[in-house]
Amino acid sequence: RSFWKGSLASASSVSTTWTELREGLGKLTLLCDANTDGSFLVHHFLSFYLKANCKVCFVALIQSFSHYNIVGQKLGVSLTVARECGQLVFLEGLKSSVDVFFRAQAEPHPLQFLREANAENLQPLYEFVREALKPVDDGEAAWRCPVLLVDDLSVLLSLGMGAVAVLDFIHYCRATVCWERKGNIVALVHDSGDTEDEENNILLNGLSHQSHLILRAEGLATGFCRDVHGQLRILWRTPSQPTTQRDQSLTYQYKIQDKSVSFFAKGMSPAVL
Amino acid sequence: MAAVATCGTGAGSTGSVVAAGSKNHVTSFQRRGPRASGSDSSYSRLVSIAGTRPSVRNGQLLVSTGLPALDQLLGGGLAVGTVLLIEEDKYNIYSSLLFKYFLAEGIINGHTLLVASAKEDPADILQELPAPLLDDNFKKDFDEEACNHKTAESNIKMKIAWRYQLLPKMEQAGPVSSSRFGHYYDASKKMPQELIEASKWHGFFFPEKSSSTLNIEPCSLTHGYIKLLQFIQNIIYEEGFDGSNPQKKQKNILRIGIQNLGSPLWGDDICCTENGNSHSLTKFLYVLRGLLRTSLSACMITMPTHLIQNKAIISRVTNLSDTVVGLESFIGSERETNPLYKDYHGLIHIRQIPRLNNLIYDVSDVKDLAFKLKRKLFTIEWVQDNYLRQERNIYPPGFSYLLKQKDSAWGEGSLQHSTFLMSFLAKATAFASRLVRHSEPLEQTGSGRALQAAGPRLWRDGRRQEAPGLLVTPP
Numbered sequence: 001r002s003f004w005k006g007s008l009a010s011a012s013s014v015s016t017t018w019t020e021l022r023e024g025l026g027k028l029t030l031l032c033d034a035n036t037d038g039s040f041l042v043h044h045f046l047s048f049y050l051k052a053n054c055k056v057c058f059v060a061l062i063q064s065f066s067h068y069n070i071v072g073q074k075l076g077v078s079l080t081v082a083r084e085c086g087q088l089v090f091l092e093g094l095k096s097s098v099d100v101f102f103r104a105q106a107e108p109h110p111l112q113f114l115r116e117a118n119a120e121n122l123q124p125l126y127e128f129v130r131e132a133l134k135p136v137d138d139g140e141a142a143w144r145c146p147v148l149l150v151d152d153l154s155v156l157l158s159l160g161m162g163a164v165a166v167l168d169f170i171h172y173c174r175a176t177v178c179w180e181r182k183g184n185i186v187a188l189v190h191d192s193g194d195t196e197d198e199e200n201n202i203l204l205n206g207l208s209h210q211s212h213l214i215l216r217a218e219g220l221a222t223g224f225c226r227d228v229h230g231q232l233r234i235l236w237r238t239p240s241q242p243t244t245q246r247d248q249s250l251t252y253q254y255k256i257q258d259k260s261v262s263f264f265a266k267g268m269s270p271a272v273l
Numbered sequence: 274m275a276a277v278a279t280c281g282t283g284a285g286s287t288g289s290v291v292a293a294g295s296k297n298h299v300t301s302f303q304r305r306g307p308r309a310s311g312s313d314s315s316y317s318r319l320v321s322i323a324g325t326r327p328s329v330r331n332g333q334l335l336v337s338t339g340l341p342a343l344d345q346l347l348g349g350g351l352a353v354g355t356v357l358l359i360e361e362d363k364y365n366i367y368s369s370l371l372f373k374y375f376l377a378e379g380i381i382n383g384h385t386l387l388v389a390s391a392k393e394d395p396a397d398i399l400q401e402l403p404a405p406l407l408d409d410n411f412k413k414d415f416d417e418e419a420c421n422h423k424t425a426e427s428n429i430k431m432k433i434a435w436r437y438q439l440l441p442k443m444e445q446a447g448p449v450s451s452s453r454f455g456h457y458y459d460a461s462k463k464m465p466q467e468l469i470e471a472s473k474w475h476g477f478f479f480p481e482k483s484s485s486t487l488n489i490e491p492c493s494l495t496h497g498y499i500k501l502l503q504f505i506q507n508i509i510y511e512e513g514f515d516g517s518n519p520q521k522k523q524k525n526i527l528r529i530g531i532q533n534l535g536s537p538l539w540g541d542d543i544c545c546t547e548n549g550n551s552h553s554l555t556k557f558l559y560v561l562r563g564l565l566r567t568s569l570s571a572c573m574i575t576m577p578t579h580l581i582q583n584k585a586i587i588s589r590v591t592n593l594s595d596t597v598v599g600l601e602s603f604i605g606s607e608r609e610t611n612p613l614y615k616d617y618h619g620l621i622h623i624r625q626i627p628r629l630n631n632l633i634y635d636v637s638d639v640k641d642l643a644f645k646l647k648r649k650l651f652t653i654e655w656v657q658d659n660y661l662r663q664e665r666n667i668y669p670p671g672f673s674y675l676l677k678q679k680d681s682a683w684g685e686g687s688l689q690h691s692t693f694l695m696s697f698l699a700k701a702t703a704f705a706s707r708l709v710r711h712s713e714p715l716e717q718t719g720s721g722r723a724l725q726a727a728g729p730r731l732w733r734d735g736r737r738q739e740a741p742g743l744l745v746t747p748p
Contacts (some may be wrong), residue, residue, distance in 0.1 A: 036634075037628060037634040039628060039634070040632050040634075043632055062592075063628075064566045066630075067628075067629060067630055070332075070630040071630065071631065071632055074632060075632070093559075093563075094559070094562055094563040094566050094567075095563055095566065095567060096563075097559055097560050097563040098506070098560060098563040098564055098567065101502065101560045101563075102502075102503070102506055114556065114559075114560070154589075154592065155559070155592070155593070157589070158552065158555035158556070158559065158589045158592070158593060159552065159555065159556055159559060160552035160555075160556060190588075190592060192585065192588050193588075195584045195585050195587070195588040196584060196585055197584075197585035197588060197589070198585070199585070200585070229634070256632055256633050256634065257632075257633070258631075258632065258633065259632065261632075
């Protein structure tokens with residue numbers, strides 16, 4: 001049973017999008033949400049890459065491990081198993097923050113900047129990612145391409161890092177994960193909308209400029225609706241082969257269900273038809 | 274009974290604590306039901322904690338906020354391990370009432386309290402807690418209130434509002450027993466002294482703690498926040514709320530209440546400066562949330578968001594909290610004199626519902642909520658009910674006749690009231706009959722257009738535009 005259900009037209013084009021994403025290596029995907037919650041996309045990519053046998057490094061800053069694990073189980077993957085067999089490297093930000101904050105001066109930690117008065121860069125975090133996705137040579141478990149997943153980058157801004165530092169972090173990760181190791185990066189950033197969060201806008205624009213694919217979840221402009229939870233824009237920024245369809249962005253409306261998300265063309269919600 | 278006031282433990286001991294905690298992998302975030310991991314035993318003990326119940330939606334353990342109507346809006350209650358942020362009303366009248374309900378609920382259920390404030394001494398806050406309405410005396414009080422309500426209600430049994438009678442009531446109040454989940458409180462009486470004395474609580478009064486400025490390593494957090502975090506962490510560890518240090522007797526819940534977080538009294542400057550360089554508050558929230566997630570505790574924070582100059586901070590704070598509820602009182606606002614709101618004291622906005630263990634992001638579909646502090650009870654109601662009542666006064670003279678006629682002609686049906694209104698106007702303008710049959714998206718623009726086409730100045734009195742329920746325009 002597929003995560004992406006929907007009408008025939010949308011389902012086929014969405015699924016080609018996903019195959020490309022799985023095959024097309026070295027891609028940076030930006031997830032973005034405005035006036036809604038885009039975490040369903042993160043859950044999707046997490047289960048998607050775990051099912052595809054990719055080595056995943058998940059920097060989870062906003063929720064606890066058990067939350068991701070329970071949702072993962074609904075989507076058909078077990079994070080505990082994946083973590084035990086080495087497929088998944090999970091950095092739990094909330095728990096680490098407590099460790100870092102109340103710990104005596106000790107060994108470096110990826111989230112060390114939490115403690116420092118004016119930390120300038122995210123080098124420890126980058127090194128953590130690089131170590132996590134380092135190719136292993138023992139050959140017993142050959143995972144496919146490495147994937148870095150971040151939920152979400154906006155939290156780093158709240159924790160005192162500047163937008164430039166976060167962009168630098170992504171730049172480094174891109175060089176390592178995307179170019180050197182031919183892997184993918186998926187990162188979520190909130191669109192703060194009209195709250196004039198300048199740092200966040202710098203980050204969002206900077207990442208939009210670099211990314212190959214932008215998935216933007218938006219709340220409906222008309223407000224809350226029971227049957228349509230929002231719309232998803234899919235924007236390919238680097239068409240692999242120039243076709244007419246690639247240039248334009250695709251927009252679907254979606255409804256999140258217990259274990260899946262159904263997509264339909266605009267105005268074609270089953271509730272309306 | 275004195276508050277335990279040990280704070281600022283040696284860094285070495287806290288370090289070892291955390292190490293022990295992380296080895297154990299026990300978090301309060303566990304799903305209900307059989308699991309393979311070693312946390313089953315802790316779960317079976319969780320259910321027996323007084324004043325808690327598991328959530329139907331996500332299996333999280335819930336505690337009551339002390340206001341059953343609010344519990345219902347938040348999906349059954351406040352999940353253990355999460356933060357509830359209350360955006361204060363301008364004069365901090367109603368938000369401090371919610372704060373007290375939250376603490377009083379903890380006392381009734383025998384939970385441990387942790388009260389932090391920079392303004393009032395926690396001991397004084399506890400003295401001001403409202404008295405619970407328990408079984409016998411509550412029934413009488415409640416009937417009394419209900420009676421008043423009934424008479425008012427029966428007078429306005431409207432012909433046109435048949436549809437609204439089917440709607441669920443916001444609040445199912447009934448007689449309670451002391452063991453129940455969630456209680457009502459009588460704001461006019463104070464909590465009996467013996468209950469307060471029997472309770473277990475810890476107070477953090479910032480002016481008391483701030484004097485001991487010792488060797489604190491430079492950190493980006495405001496001094497008060499560091500102290501508070503250390504205090505909370507210390508309590509959580511010493512009393513075994515984090516599961517690493519098993520509690521001797523019955524497991525218990527720690528209720529943390531933090532008053533006026535972010536205000537200048539805490540030594541935070543976000544209310545004074547507009548540049549976005551202050552990350553103290555967001556960092557504090559992040560670490561606090563980390564602490565809560567790994568312990569049996571629930572936290573309510575009230576925050577004067579109207580003081581915060583930089584709006585970007587507010588959205589970040591919202592993202593870092595689990596549940597966010599905004600209070601907007603009518604005191605001093607132009608809405609105070611608006612006849613639409615004459616029965617209410619303010620609006621309550623559910624800004625964020627937590628996302629826990631679910632793909633679905635639950636959004637409450639009732640948006641227009643108002644609160645009212647009755648003689649004893651704090652109630653939350655759906656504004657639209659009242660709106661209809663008011664609408665009769667807004668109608669031009671002679672209109673009620675048409676309304677009645679329309680009602681009888683259509684008989685029973687589930688037409689929206691606005692649709693009905695349009696249908697009347699459509700006759701006058703003879704173009705809107707198709708709008709009646711169309712669904713929601715057309716309503717807003719449609720009715721507006723129809724009103725303009727109909728022309729009479731009667732409709733431009735401004736009140737209609739402010740009606741919260743009917744002509745909803747998203748912010």
